[in-house]
Amino acid sequence: QFQVDSNWQLQLGGYEKHVCYANVSPHEAITRNGEKIGYSFLVLVRVPDQGQTLQQFLDMFAGTASEKKKTSTRLNKIYGGLAYEMRDAATYPDCGGSHGYAIAFERDVPQYPGMKFETPVQMPKDGGGKVAYYTMEKKYARLNTKLYYFILLDSCEHIHDESLTVFNKFLDNLVVE
Numbered sequence: 001q002f003q004v005d006s007n008w009q010l011q012l013g014g015y016e017k018h019v020c021y022a023n024v025s026p027h028e029a030i031t032r033n034g035e036k037i038g039y040s041f042l043v044l045v046r047v048p049d050q051g052q053t054l055q056q057f058l059d060m061f062a063g064t065a066s067e068k069k070k071t072s073t074r075l076n077k078i079y080g081g082l083a084y085e086m087r088d089a090a091t092y093p094d095c096g097g098s099h100g101y102a103i104a105f106e107r108d109v110p111q112y113p114g115m116k117f118e119t120p121v122q123m124p125k126d127g128g129g130k131v132a133y134y135t136m137e138k139k140y141a142r143l144n145t146k147l148y149y150f151i152l153l154d155s156c157e158h159i160h161d162e163s164l165t166v167f168n169k170f171l172d173n174l175v176v177e
Contacts (some may be wrong), residue, residue, distance in 0.1 A: 001175040002043065018047035026166050029159035031148040037095055039163040041170055046147045057148045058082050058104035066090065073103055075151065075171045081105025096157025101167070103151040107176060109144055149176060
């Protein structure tokens with residue numbers, strides 16, 4: 001679960017071939033020269049392949065960066081896992097090269113699936129002797145297996161600080177089960 005600003009672009013992919021994703025494109029960042037540059041976040045959830053490690057999963061997506069170093073993010077402090085800070089001068093060369101972050105972590109099925117997403121519902125008030133009905137809300141569901149999560153900030157050097165600030169706020173509001 002995450003929050004997005006009403007003027008951000010959001011593309012959701014359905015669950016297919018053991019993968020689902022959300023691609024989030026926030027408002028464009030503005031460079032010191034006044035140039036507008038877009039950036040995006042990818043949140044991908046996958047049922048791991050048999051025998052696949054978290055490192056192998058992360059390397060499927062982050063393995064091509066020319067320069068990557070292990071780092072720690074606020075999200076890793078909560079969920080554990082792995083994180084890279086990545087740079088590649090050949091990607092987005094007109095914007096100082098790419099500069100992003102790739103985060104991967106895994107979650108087992110919780111003891112009580114759906115509890116993190118539940119919202120309190122107020123019971124109907126006494127209707128002065130009239131019959132009152134209570135309708136159950138939809139229940140949230142979760143796949144009954146371990147899941148791997150991959151989160152990516154795809155940005156460039158010219159807007160690194162601004163895009164990282166927005167990305168960190170996005171991560172602060174992310175709820176994973």
